[in-house]
Amino acid sequence: MIQSLANWILSFDILAGMGNPVAWGLSLFVVSALIFVFVALNAIVLVYIERKVSAFMQVRLGPMRVGKFGSLQTVADALKLLQKEDIIPQMADKILFVIGPWVILVASVVTFAAIPFSDTLLAANMNIGLFYVVSISSIVVLGIVMAGWASNNKWSLYGAMRSAAQIISYEIPVGITLIAVVAVVGSLNLQTIVIAQGGTGNLFHWIPIPLPNWFVFHDPFLFLAAFIYLTGATAEINRTPFDIPESESELVAGFMTEFSGLRWALFFLSEYANATLVAFLVSIIFLGGWQSPFSTYGGAQVGFSILTLLAIMWTVFVKIKAKRLSIFPVGLSLVITLCAWLFPGFALWLASPGLFWMLLKVASIIFLLMWFRWTFPRLRVDQLMYVSWKVILPISLINLMGVAVWMWLTGEIQF
Amino acid sequence: MSYFNNIVQAISTLIDGMKVTMGYFVRPREYVTLQYPDEVWPVPSRNIGVGELDSYNTIRSKLTVDINDCIGCKACERACPVDCITIDAFRGGPDEDLGTTSNGTKIKLLVTDFTIDMSECMYCDLCVPPCPEDCIVMTPDYQFISNDNLKTDVTPEQRWRDRSLLIYQFSKVSEEERQRRKAEAKAAAAEKAAIMAAKKIAAEKAVAEAAEVNAEPAASASSSGEATETTSLASDSDPQVPSTAPEASNPETKVSYAIPLETIESSAPAEGDSDTPIAEPTESQNSTEDIEEKESENG
Ligand code: SF4
Ligand code: SF4
Secondary structure, X not given: OHHHHHHHHHOOOOOHHHHHHHHHHHHHHHHHHHHHHHHHHHHHHHHHXXXXXXXXXXXXXXXXXXXXXXXXXXXXXXXXXXXXXXXXXXXXXXXXXXXXXXXXHHHHHHHHHHOOOOOOOOOOOOOOHHHHHHHXXXXXXXXXXXXXXXXXXXXXXHHXXXXXXXHHHHHHHHHHHHHHHXXXXXXXOHHHHHHOOOOEEEEOOOEEEEEEOOXXXXXXXXXXXXXXXXXXXXXXXXOOOOOHHHOHHHHOOHHHOOOOHHHHHHHHHHHHHHHHHHHXXXXXXXXXXXXXXXXXXXXXXXXXXXXXXXXXXXXHHHHHHHOOOOOHHHHXXXXXXXXHHHOHHHHHHXXXXXXXXXXXXXXXXXXXXXXXXXXXXXXXXXXXXXXXXXXXXXXXXXXXXXXXXXXXXXXXXXX | OHHHHHHHHHHHHHHHHHHHHHHHXXXXXXXXXXOOOOOOOOOOOOOOOOOOOOOXXXXXXXXXXXXXXXXXXXXXXXHOOOOOEEEEEEEOOOOOOOXXXXXXXXXXXXXXEEXXXXXXXXXXXXXXXXXXXXXXXXXXXXXXXXXXXXXXXXXXXXXXXXXXXXXXXXXXOOHHHHHHHHHHHHHHHHHHHHHHHHHHHHHHHHHHHHHHXXXXXXXXXXXXXXXXXXXXXXXXXXXOHHHOHHXXXXXXXXXXXXXXXXXXXXXXXXXXXXXXXXXXXXXXXXXXXXXXXXXXXXX
């Protein structure tokens, strides 16, 4: 994307004189700025959505007073955080205290360089993309330990140590699950991984239900792997139920205890950047990235018709079971289906890959993460380690072998 | 085997939990949130008060007084354990008609200032029952803040120290009238003090004369020593005096009831004890009234 942007800049007669290196540098700057703006806006929107989702799940209303339905609440909060006094504790290690939050933020923002937003929107098409994302995002733990140690506070240090222990433990099952996917594709390039999931096929190769060729539907082991990856990744980004490094009830705010104002905002920014990154990775690796669920235009029409049928069945079920009418899902799917049948262009658009599908999948995964967060209770430290080493790690190892055996059975690889 | 059971149980309970939260997420809204300034909880209408006073006295919140019914008796001020009620009341002039309360009681004292400091009040309700006119009441109004308060020029720091927004003042009269009454009372008190001082000098003179006339050995004692002696004698011998005894620290008061004793002493030196209760009441009543005047002025 950087090179094509540079080429586009050079295609103007007046700008052509600046030469390729200058144009390349300029587009590099533009792309980095775009990614940063995406991360910042994304955090603001997600904080609002998270507060609303949590409120609805707890029969509350959430923010209501700033803007319509509190929609400007996070903007107001961000402005407040920017104005706040920047406190550095007297006994803190000043240098580490200052750079800690930036290390965390940079580590979580630069990973977006390798994320394919669509078939063309990709900052850097690396052949080691997956490896790059996984390794860079583990640098976050370095920043957390820096921040926790520099604060010179027992809560911060506990939080940082827990975080380090947790991330190191969960890296292993997550890595092994990713290796299973890499074994199927044969490439670490994220773009290649997405392209490999195009088209439609049978569920689990043999069961005759036509489904997109996504890796969740590739075989039962990868189906399981998707959930294992989601669990492990949730632990890696310190989200509830694995948020022991910042567990409010035990450690005040963990490694963030001593931070205020802008530095604290940076932690928040990186937290949501990480959550988004996990959502992107799940959708790229298991849900086909920017691929549309429908490979053809007829597929979109038929697919949405089936969806509408399912929605009608759901409504009837709810009506019988809970004695109330929920028309929203039926209405939405009915409208989309009608549009798909009436306007072929719309059906074509639905069937074509693009940014829309990517963002839709990411949004669903983020919602899933929020759903987890506001449902599950936090694990104890020993339970966390138990889950990592005694449950998830063996399952992911079995999974890896299972995928290999499956591919041999289906003839995808030969010995 | 329990290992696998554990995993299966964990997953099934997690799914159960997710079902619950999703149910709340999609269910038609019955929120528990109250949009506070726009909507408020209804105040419980349960009557916790005394008898039929159910129009107020429901919950104990902001204390208020119906100043038009107040007779300035200060029963509430005395009852308050934290002294957060302060009352200024002055006796009306001889031809002044202060009207009657809604109970029909004739008002004798003009309440110029009735101050309730709600920042000190602990809502104990102890001031309400003693009121003879049922005019001091707890209202169910629990919202002490208002937008008017926010519009004042007071900075938050000042507001913290200066609790003026929580001090409620009631008065039957205008500020000028109040000041005038105060000045009048002060002048009257000063006049009285002057008379007292004159009386005191006269009394001292009388003592000196008596001493001279009797020519007793004790005449060498100073007049002030004599005075204290008589005071102690009075409080020991007379059971009706103690109501005023706490005021003994005030020199004027001391003198005011020292006088009758002096006269008694001079007229019937040793056996006058039986006469004391008869001579006492009129004078001591006067003195208590003086004290009350003083008190109201100080308050
Ligand atoms: S409620 Fe209690 S504290 Fe408050 S003014 Fe009455 S007696 Fe005093
Ligand atoms: S007890 Fe009642 S009448 Fe007496 S001073 Fe207090 S409020 Fe007034």
